[in-house]
Amino acid sequence: MLTKRIIPCLDIKDGRTVKGVNFEQLRDAGDPIELAAFYASEGADELVFLDITATVEKRKTLSELVNKIAHKINIPFTVGGGIQTEEDVSILLQNGADKISINTAAFQNPAIINRFAKNFGSQCVVLAIDTKLEADGNWYVYLKGGREKTNTLTMDWARQAVDLGVGEILLTSMNHDGTKQGFALDITAALSSNLPVPIIASGGGGTEAHFYDVFTNGKADAALAASIFHYKEVAIPHLKNYLNNKGIAVRI
Amino acid sequence: MKTVIIKYNAGNIQSVLYALERIGVSAMVTDSIQEIQTADKVIFPGVGEASTAMQYLRERNLDELIKNLKQPVLGICLGMQLMCKHSTENDTACLGIFEEQVKQFETIEPSIKIPQIGWNTIAALKTPLFKGIAENSFAYFVHGYYAAKGQHTIATTNYIQDYSSALQKDNFYGVQFHPEKSAKAGEQIIQNFLSL
Numbered sequence: 017m018l019t020k021r022i023i024p025c026l027d028i029k030d031g032r033t034v035k036g037v038n039f040e041q042l043r044d045a046g047d048p049i050e051l052a053a054f055y056a057s058e059g060a061d062e063l064v065f066l067d068i069t070a071t072v073e074k075r076k077t078l079s080e081l082v083n084k085i086a087h088k089i090n091i092p093f094t095v096g097g098g099i100q101t102e103e104d105v106s107i108l109l110q111n112g113a114d115k116i117s118i119n120t121a122a123f124q125n126p127a128i129i130n131r132f133a134k135n136f137g138s139q140c141v142v143l144a145i146d147t148k149l150e151a152d153g154n155w156y157v158y159l160k161g162g163r164e165k166t167n168t169l170t171m172d173w174a175r176q177a178v179d180l181g182v183g184e185i186l187l188t189s190m191n192h193d194g195t196k197q198g199f200a201l202d203i204t205a206a207l208s209s210n211l212p213v214p215i216i217a218s219g220g221g222g223t224e225a226h227f228y229d230v231f232t233n234g235k236a237d238a239a240l241a242a243s244i245f246h247y248k249e250v251a252i253p254h255l256k257n258y259l260n261n262k263g264i265a266v267r268i
Numbered sequence: 269m270k271t272v273i274i275k276y277n278a279g280n281i282q283s284v285l286y287a288l289e290r291i292g293v294s295a296m297v298t299d300s301i302q303e304i305q306t307a308d309k310v311i312f313p314g315v316g317e318a319s320t321a322m323q324y325l326r327e328r329n330l331d332e333l334i335k336n337l338k339q340p341v342l343g344i345c346l347g348m349q350l351m352c353k354h355s356t357e358n359d360t361a362c363l364g365i366f367e368e369q370v371k372q373f374e375t376i377e378p379s380i381k382i383p384q385i386g387w388n389t390i391a392a393l394k395t396p397l398f399k400g401i402a403e404n405s406f407a408y409f410v411h412g413y414y415a416a417k418g419q420h421t422i423a424t425t426n427y428i429q430d431y432s433s434a435l436q437k438d439n440f441y442g443v444q445f446h447p448e449k450s451a452k453a454g455e456q457i458i459q460n461f462l463s464l
Contacts, residue, residue: 237385
């Protein structure tokens with residue numbers, strides 16, 4: 017049986033993990049490779065590395081880092097942040113990334129989705145959508161790390177992107193992100209029920225019960241979180257045992 | 269021992285190379301007929317679309333080469349599918365090493381996504397390729413097409429229906445999942461192949 021996936025996310029700047037991480041097992045918690053290897057050994061199903069490095073020169077650091085990760089990690093990983101061109105994608109895949117995630121660049125130029133899917137295969141094209149529930153009761157797409165609102169409904173954009181060839185959608189609810197009050201179940205379920213691709217839910221996971229909720233009521237195929245794993249508020253082996261005991265298929 | 273990875277227009281070839289390096293094996297990525305023929309072990313990886321991949325192989329005579337190899341050959345994902353007789357993906361005649369047909373998953377309800385992406389179990393394991401691998405071990409899959417069960421099936425997985433997650437005939441082995449991304453079990457399967 018295909019299992020639900022648990023995906024820790026690591027924010028990377030200049031080749032280092034950004035969020036303060038407190039793991040006594042690790043010599044250097046700021047080292048993304050050591051942290052990634054730790055999560056892989058804990059039973060993470062995949063990893064996401066989000067590069068928030070601004071400058072082009074520093075992006076070389078990213079491809080070098082991806083290469084080192086690929087030499088160390090025996091589970092799939094996705095790399096996102098600032099990807100705009102086929103060359104960007106090609107460099108990351110050549111260095112061993114399994115998938116790339118695109119966000120603002122894809123919204124501004126949807127044709128790149130089609131080109132990426134044709135050249136590299138849909139299976140490696142993940143569309144990240146930052147979404148926010150507005151007072152009018154609709155979920156809208158936000159760009160540039162949530163700083164710029166659009167007038168496009170999240171369902172419309174997701175559907176268009178699937179038609180253009182994205183293989184998975186990483187959906188982050190800005191209303192829920194950082195709250196630890198649970199994932200956005202309604203929009204996650206709406207996307208998952210209406211689209212043929214897997215939906216990775218992100219934003220709001222604070223307890224093990226929240227993961228159960230997002231895999232059942234939220235109909236998510238995978239769930240992503242960052243700080244609760246980094247700060248060990250939720251440990252992956254314990255989380256997976258909890259889900260397994262509640263009848264959710266997970267890899268143990 | 270000389271291990272080669274067949275280079276062609278399909279993705280994920282580097283990932284296989286890195287996976288071998290992780291277990292201390294250096295391999296050569298090549299499309300040279302001579303290098304492939306003289307290798308002890310040949311890995312035929314790939315993700316992508318069947319007809320473009322087959323066309324590329326035919327243009328370089330790699331199709332005839334692969335079919336006639338005598339040393340152990342391991343097809344991975346699309347590589348395994350191309351070793352079958354035919355794929356319904358753009359109605360593609362493939363290498364015909366395995367009799368099994370490759371068909372597209374047909375969803376029965378919206379909650380079942382196509383392609384299958386993620387970790388699923390492998391069962392009914394046969395041959396030394398799976399030596400030391402427990403029944404229902406997890407492997408990582410990414411695919412929208414599958415090989416039906418048949419006489420060459422050496423592992424099965426269930427997604428919508430039971431299908432062949434591994435095939436074997438003579439010196440030819442194929443796995444639908446990605447051993448290079450399947451954690452410890454995947455590493456063991458790669459080691460087992462290299463020990464054949």
